[in-house]
Amino acid sequence: xxxxxxxxxxxxxxxxxxVLTALAAMLVAGCLSxxxxxxRVPTLExxxxxxxxxxxxxxxxxxxxxxxxxxxxxxxxKQEQETLTRVVEARAKATSVTxxxxxxxxxxxxxxxxxxxxxxxxxxxxxxSTVEAYPDLKSNQNFLALQSQLExxxxxxxxxxxxxxxxxxxxxxEVRTIPxxxxxxxxxxxxKPMETFTATPESERPPSVKx
Numbered sequence: 713x714x715x716x717x718x719x720x721x722x723x724x725x726x727x728x729x730x731v732l733t734a735l736a737a738m739l740v741a742g743c744l745s746x747x748x749x750x751x752r753v754p755t756l757e758x759x760x761x762x763x764x765x766x767x768x769x770x771x772x773x774x775x776x777x778x779x780x781x782x783x784x785x786x787x788x789x790k791q792e793q794e795t796l797t798r799v800v801e802a803r804a805k806a807t808s809v810t811x812x813x814x815x816x817x818x819x820x821x822x823x824x825x826x827x828x829x830x831x832x833x834x835x836x837x838x839x840x841s842t843v844e845a846y847p848d849l850k851s852n853q854n855f856l857a858l859q860s861q862l863e864x865x866x867x868x869x870x871x872x873x874x875x876x877x878x879x880x881x882x883x884x885x886e887v888r889t890i891p892x893x894x895x896x897x898x899x900x901x902x903x904k905p906m907e908t909f910t911a912t913p914e915s916e917r918p919p920s921v922k923x
Contacts, residue, residue: 749891749892749895750895750899752886752892752895753883753886753887753892753895753896753899753900753903754900756879756882756883756886757883757903759879759882759883760816760876760879760880760882760883760906761813761816762879763872763875763876763878763879763880764813764816764876765813766872766875766876767869767872767873767876769872770865770868770869770872771806771829771869772807773865773868774832774862774865774866774869775803775806775807775832777858777861777862777865778799778800778803778836779803780854780858781839781855781858781862782796782799782800782839784849784852784854784855784858785839785842785843785849785855788846788848788849788852789842789843789845789846789849792839792842795835795838795839795842796839798835798838798839799832799835799836799839801835802828802831802832802834802835802836803832803835805828805831805832806828806829806831806832808828809824809825809828810825811824811825816906816907817904817905817906817907818907819907822907822908823907826909826910843855873909876908876909877908877909880906880907880908881908883905883906884905884906887903887904887905888905
C-alpha cells in the first residue's frame with residue numbers, strides 16, 4: 713500500500729481556505745463584540761453627562777428670566793414685596809449651588825442642588841399665583857412675553873430632567889450589572905453610579921404660568 717493511501721484523504725486547498733476564512737470571521741466578530749461591550753460604559757456615561765448639561769442649561773434659562781419677571785411684577789404689585797423677596801433669595805441660592813458633570817456622582821451635592829431648585833420652583837409658583845389679583849399686570853405685554861418664555865422653559869426643564877433620568881438609569885444599570893460591572897472594574901475603575909432626581913410634589917409638575 714502506498715504512503716499516500718495510508719495517510720488518508722487530503723483536504724482540498726479550497727475547502728481549507730473556506731475554513732480559515734470562517735475562523736477569521738468568527739475571531740473578528742468576537743473582537744468587535746468585545747470592543748462594543750467595553751465601549752458601552754463610557755458611551756452611556758457621556759450620554760448621561762450630556763443630558764445633565766441640558767438640565768443645567770434649562771435651569772439657567774429659568775434663572776435668567778426671573779429678574780425681569782420680578783421687576784415687572786414689582787411695578788404693579790409693590791405690596792407683594794415679601795413674595796418677591798423670597799423669589800429673589802431662592803434664585804440666589806439656586807444659582808450658587810452648582811454641580812457639574814464630574815460631581816453628579818456625589819449624593820450630598822446633588823441633593824443640595826435639587827433642593828435649591830425645588831425651593832425656587834415653590835417661590836416662583838407662589839409669586840405667579842398672586843398675579844390673578846392684578847388685572848393690569850396680567851394684560852401687560854412685557855409680562856405676557858415673560859409668561860410665555862417661562863412656560864416654555866418649565867416644559868423644557870421637565871423634558872430635560874426626564875431625559876437625564878433615563879440616561880442615568882441606563883448607565884447605572886450597566887455599571888451595576890454583569891458584564892458591565894466587570895468591564896468597569898477592569899477598564900474604568902473610576903466609573904461610579906450617578907445621582908438622579910427624586911420625586912417630590914414640587915418636581916412632579918412645573919409652576920403654573922397660565923391664566
